[in-house]
Structure formats: C-alpha cells, structure tokens
Amino acid sequence: MKRRELLATSAAALGLAAIGTGARAQSPLKVGYIYIGPPGDFGWTYAHDQARLTAQEHFGAAVETSYVENVPEGPDAERIMTQMALSGADMIVATSFGYGPSINAVAQRFPNIAFEHATGYLQEAPNVSLYGARFYEGRAVIGTIAGRMTTSNKIGYIASFPIPEVIRGINAAYIHAKKVNPDVEFSVVWVFSWFDPAQEAAAAQALIEQGCDILMQHTDSTAPLSVAQERGALAFGQASDMTQFAPDVHLTAIIDNWAPYYIERIQAKLDGTWAAENVWLGIGAGEVAFAPFNDRIPAEVQDEANAMIEAIGSGAYHPFTGPLNKQDGSAWLAEGEIADDGTLLGMSFYVEGITGEIPG
Structure with missing residues (x-):
C-alpha cells in the first residue's frame, strides 16, 4: 500500500x-x-x-x-x-x-x-x-519554471472559482516564480466555471493582450492552450498531458x-x-505527477524543477515555508515555519505581492 x-x-x-x-x-x-x-x-x-x-x-x-x-x-x-x-x-x-x-x-x-x-x-x-x-506541490514546480522562462515578467493565471484549492495554487505558483525572478507579476482572471472553453479562451486572449507571455490555468478545457499556440505564448496544461493541443508551447502539466x-x-x-x-x-x-517537459525548457531549469519535485516528494521541502506574509503585509509564516494543513485547506487570502482581490 x-x-x-x-x-x-x-x-x-x-x-x-x-x-x-x-x-x-x-x-x-x-x-x-x-x-x-x-x-x-x-x-x-x-x-x-x-x-x-x-x-x-x-x-x-x-x-x-x-x-x-x-x-x-x-x-x-x-x-x-x-x-x-x-x-x-x-x-x-x-x-x-x-x-x-x-x-x-x-x-x-x-x-x-x-x-x-x-x-x-x-x-x-x-x-x-x-x-x-496536493496540487499546490505541482504548482510550486511550474511556478519555478515560469519564473525562469518569462521574458515579459508577466504571468497570467486563469482561475475557476475562489475556493481554497484554487487560491492555494495561485499562491504556490506565485511564491516560487517570485523566488527565482523578483520582477515577476501575476495577473489573475476568474472565469467562475470549471469548464467553459469560450470564457477560458477569452481570458487567455485578455492576459496575452496585457503582456503575459506565460499562461497557467485552473480550468479544464484546452482552449487556453490553443490560444497560446496561436499567439506564441507559453503555457501549462491542467490535469493531464495536453501537449497535442499546443505542441510548440505546452511546457508541461500537472497530471492528476x-x-x-x-x-x-x-x-x-x-x-x-x-x-x-x-x-x-x-x-x-504519486498522485501528483507531471507531463513530459518541453524541450523549450532549458536543461538547467529542467534540472531545477526535477530537484524540487524530488525534494517535495521526499518531504525535504514544503512549498509553503516561511518567511511569508499575507497580501496586506501582515506576518503569516516566520523563517523556516511550515504552514499547517488546516490553514492550507481553508486558505482564503493571497500572499504578499499578488495584486487584485479574491472575489467574495
């Protein structure tokens, strides 16, 4: 077992x-x-x-x-x-x-x-x-890749509903993108649907128009990837290997x-x-896995991502390790402190550095 x-x-x-x-x-x-x-x-x-x-x-x-x-x-x-x-x-x-x-x-x-x-x-x-x-573990990994690879320093995130699981994912991705690239900014678009290809495509278009050169999604259709493929943006799939829908720009995906x-x-x-x-x-x-890495990810970034996967999997590293503050600047986790599961399961706040509000 x-x-x-x-x-x-x-x-x-x-x-x-x-x-x-x-x-x-x-x-x-x-x-x-x-x-x-x-x-x-x-x-x-x-x-x-x-x-x-x-x-x-x-x-x-x-x-x-x-x-x-x-x-x-x-x-x-x-x-x-x-x-x-x-x-x-x-x-x-x-x-x-x-x-x-x-x-x-x-x-x-x-x-x-x-x-x-x-x-x-x-x-x-x-x-x-x-x-x-614990999908946030995977989002920490793709956040690291995105932070290393963005050239505009703007990453777009297509979010479904403002529930703790989705908020955790945004925070985990942002924290790790910011760690490797202090100039990173996140733009989050909420579509209030798990599966709505038209809305997801529109969100992807809007984020690219805002200058985002990498897209993440916590929605289920392949529409954002199709938009990214057409527009030349890089993107991550959701829940399965979506490479076939955007072979040039699909970097990897968290596999459920x-x-x-x-x-x-x-x-x-x-x-x-x-x-x-x-x-x-x-x-x-083994419940959170990854689609094959696209060759567009530099070898050293692939190595960094794989090292993080190994560290998280072994328990040597937890993606929510302090010091971390909440969005309003108030202290959350002290140096070396790890977030408890109860807080993560009920997460309803952004970490410091993310702009915008979580819908009520």
Missing part, C-alpha cells in the same frame, strides 16, 4: 467502522462516478475517467463501473446519487468540491454504500470518505493520477475492509 497522509479527521480518529460487502457472490461490485464535466474535457474530469477505466481494467469482471457526466452541484447531484444508490451501487464516487452537501445527505440514507468525495470538506456521515491531491487510489479503495470494498478516511496525497504518493 502506498504511503498515506491521514488528516486529523481520519477514520481512526472518528472511530468509524469498516463498511464492507463480505464475501461476494458472482455479481460484480458496482461503482458509480459523478462528474462535474465531460470526460472529453482533457482536464479534471478526463483524469478521473482515465482512472476509472484503469480501475475497471484492473479488476475485470469483478467490478462494474459507470458514470454520469455534466452533473451540476446542488439538487441534481443529490438526485443522481440517489438514483445510483437505488440502482444497486456499492460505492459512489463524487468528483467535485461542491458535491459535499449532496453526498452527505444521500450517504445518511444509504449507510451500507461507500461514498468517496474528491476534494471534499464535509464528513457528516460515517460512510463518507474524503480524498484530495487518481488510479492508484481508486484501485486501493475498490479493493478494500471487495475485501470488506473499506472504512471512511480523510487523505491528502501529493507528489510523494
């Missing part, structure tokens, strides 16, 4: 009992996935669906997986999860932050079903497990590798040992 990083609200701390299936008959274990977008987005949902397919191949006839795509957060999510439960699902995997209230409401009505919530924050039922990835987690959790359900957990995994566990 891979190394785990259990948060304070782990299954052991909560005293939760294992929810298993016992010895199964011939019928396969049924696992239903709820997606916020389409599997063809080549971003967040694509990464989850690739992991689902990998798990399906791993277990063969012992497991039957299915999914429903483009499920809005709110009543529709609760309705579809209820339908899955009534249709015989043994495990339900909800793959978006905003599904929290829905998954907990359904879980309380179906205590024998195992529920898994990606990037979740609510654990109100004993059969709800939370899991996430959910497959090992899904295989492990499905196996636990098959074995009758599944129990609710709260885990947050990163580079060290």
Whole structure:
C-alpha cells in the first residue's frame, strides 16, 4: 500500500467502522462516478475517467463501473446519487468540491454504500470518505519554471472559482516564480466555471493582450492552450498531458493520477475492509505527477524543477515555508515555519505581492 497522509479527521480518529460487502457472490461490485464535466474535457474530469477505466481494467469482471457526466452541484447531484444508490451501487464516487452537501445527505440514507468525495470538506456521515491531491506541490514546480522562462515578467493565471484549492495554487505558483525572478507579476482572471472553453479562451486572449507571455490555468478545457499556440505564448496544461493541443508551447502539466487510489479503495470494498478516511496525497504518493517537459525548457531549469519535485516528494521541502506574509503585509509564516494543513485547506487570502482581490 502506498504511503498515506491521514488528516486529523481520519477514520481512526472518528472511530468509524469498516463498511464492507463480505464475501461476494458472482455479481460484480458496482461503482458509480459523478462528474462535474465531460470526460472529453482533457482536464479534471478526463483524469478521473482515465482512472476509472484503469480501475475497471484492473479488476475485470469483478467490478462494474459507470458514470454520469455534466452533473451540476446542488439538487441534481443529490438526485443522481440517489438514483445510483437505488440502482444497486456499492460505492459512489463524487468528483467535485461542491458535491459535499449532496453526498452527505444521500450517504445518511444509504449507510451500507461507500461514498468517496474528491476534494471534499464535509464528513457528516460515517460512510463518507474524503480524498484530495496536493496540487499546490505541482504548482510550486511550474511556478519555478515560469519564473525562469518569462521574458515579459508577466504571468497570467486563469482561475475557476475562489475556493481554497484554487487560491492555494495561485499562491504556490506565485511564491516560487517570485523566488527565482523578483520582477515577476501575476495577473489573475476568474472565469467562475470549471469548464467553459469560450470564457477560458477569452481570458487567455485578455492576459496575452496585457503582456503575459506565460499562461497557467485552473480550468479544464484546452482552449487556453490553443490560444497560446496561436499567439506564441507559453503555457501549462491542467490535469493531464495536453501537449497535442499546443505542441510548440505546452511546457508541461500537472497530471492528476487518481488510479492508484481508486484501485486501493475498490479493493478494500471487495475485501470488506473499506472504512471512511480523510487523505491528502501529493507528489510523494504519486498522485501528483507531471507531463513530459518541453524541450523549450532549458536543461538547467529542467534540472531545477526535477530537484524540487524530488525534494517535495521526499518531504525535504514544503512549498509553503516561511518567511511569508499575507497580501496586506501582515506576518503569516516566520523563517523556516511550515504552514499547517488546516490553514492550507481553508486558505482564503493571497500572499504578499499578488495584486487584485479574491472575489467574495
């Protein structure tokens, strides 16, 4: 089993009992996935669906997986999860932050079903497990690359929603770009969508018009990369290797590798040992990985990035290590102090040096 990083609200701390299936008959274990977008987005949902397919191949006839795509957060999510439960699902995997209230409401009505919530924050039922990835680790790496490679010293960031995960990513990228290039400036455009190719393309165009020569994104379509390819800007993909959509300018991408987690959790359900957990995994566990580096990244910058990946993965370096101040100049982390997980999970502020406001 891979190394785990259990948060304070782990299954052991909560005293939760294992929810298993016992010895199964011939019928396969049924696992239903709820997606916020389409599997063809080549971003967040694509990464989850690739992991689902990998798990399906791993277990063969012992497991039957299915999914429903483009499920809005709110009543529709609760309705579809209820339908899955009534249709015989043994495990339900909800793959978006905003599904929290829905998954907990359904879980309380179906205590024998195992529920898994990606990037979740609510654990109100004993059969709800939370899991996430430390994407900020990857954004520290691409921030370093961007800081080294920008010639205009202006980096554009296309952001989805002002939730802690996205804010953490902006901060991590900025901190590390600034470390290697004190003249760096970040421009953040909020599109208030996870997947909206038209809005993402418009944001990319606007950032390039403002002089940004490198683009980052926390949205799921390949539209920003297509714009970057057309305009000659450099860019980073999101959640999967997007090189094919911008072969000349795609520098690398953080890859969301959910497959090992899904295989492990499905196996636990098959074995009758599944129990609710709260885990947050990163580079060290293989959940955060990287697309191949573009040859346009200088060799010495690739070496620097790889050294950071190794240091983060081994635990020798944490991307949020002081001294760091908040945007208003107030002290946050002292020299050598490391941010605690609670602060990172609830992050609602920019670090010093980022201009603009986080939308309310």
